[in-house]
Amino acid sequence: MISAGKGSGNEMKTAHQLLLSIGIVFLFIFFLNVKPQMTGLAVAQDSGPEITITRAEGTGSQGIVEWSTGRASRASFELEGRTAEYDYAKRFEMRLESLKQGKQYNYQITACDRDGKCSQATGTFTSMYPPAITGWTVNDARGLQKMAGAAFLILLAAAVSMVIVNAGLQRLDKNRLMPASFRVKLKLDKAEKALEEKKHHHAFAHYRELKELYGRLGAGQKEKHNKRVMGVYSELLSHNRAKEASYLADRYLSGTISSGEMQRLRELIEN
Numbered sequence: 001m002i003s004a005g006k007g008s009g010n011e012m013k014t015a016h017q018l019l020l021s022i023g024i025v026f027l028f029i030f031f032l033n034v035k036p037q038m039t040g041l042a043v044a045q046d047s048g049p050e051i052t053i054t055r056a057e058g059t060g061s062q063g064i065v066e067w068s069t070g071r072a073s074r075a076s077f078e079l080e081g082r083t084a085e086y087d088y089a090k091r092f093e094m095r096l097e098s099l100k101q102g103k104q105y106n107y108q109i110t111a112c113d114r115d116g117k118c119s120q121a122t123g124t125f126t127s128m129y130p131p132a133i134t135g136w137t138v139n140d141a142r143g144l145q146k147m148a149g150a151a152f153l154i155l156l157a158a159a160v161s162m163v164i165v166n167a168g169l170q171r172l173d174k175n176r177l178m179p180a181s182f183r184v185k186l187k188l189d190k191a192e193k194a195l196e197e198k199k200h201h202h203a204f205a206h207y208r209e210l211k212e213l214y215g216r217l218g219a220g221q222k223e224k225h226n227k228r229v230m231g232v233y234s235e236l237l238s239h240n241r242a243k244e245a246s247y248l249a250d251r252y253l254s255g256t257i258s259s260g261e262m263q264r265l266r267e268l269i270e271n
Contacts, residue, residue: 047117048119048120049111049112049113049117049119050070051069051120052068053065053066054067056107056124057128058105058125059128060099060127060130061097061101063095063125064094065109065125066091067091067109068092069113070090072089072114073088073089073111073112073113075110077092078107078108079094079096080106092109099127104125105125106122107122108120109122180216181224183213184221185225187206187210188232190202192228192231192232195236207233241271248264248268
């Protein structure tokens, strides 16, 4: 019985060792046969050129895959039994046609350098359904988006213009509601300030508006503002006479003055 027990224990130990050995063999075979299938990553063989997948996408019936290699290489692209060959280069592009929308595609890229060292990369992409609006294409939708943006800018500009015009109208209405006498006073203040600052051109512009407003006043209001109005007029007149005299004097000195201009110069000097 003891002997039988020992024999049974040995048999169990041998069975465990056998199972362990078989497990190790299966694991070894498994790792030998496993190949990386990660999208966009290269599987190097004999230190072949590094493959970098920079783009892989599909929309509707069309797709594109782009990749590059670390050094000049010949390349091949395989997709569902179709193969495309490329001569030595570092950047590659494969354009695909007749794809099925919503389908996932698996592809494989092989690159070999001038020394015959090769590497592979596998990847997947799904041909997406194109964004579409019933009756419109993607380009139509983009055009519509641009038109909407332009329309928004036009409306914004129109709104700003309306605000500016409305503000101007309100200011104009406010001025019109002012008593005429008060408006004359404002223009006199501006004209006199321009004269003080020797800005005769601005003063003359104010005086022209002042003259029109002054003519609308009643007799009593005219008398109230007459002294200041005449003061502005006299200063502007003196400035213009001095300017004219200076011009004629220059012509006299240059010997180009006419007899009529000479007479006018005498009048300006005497008065």
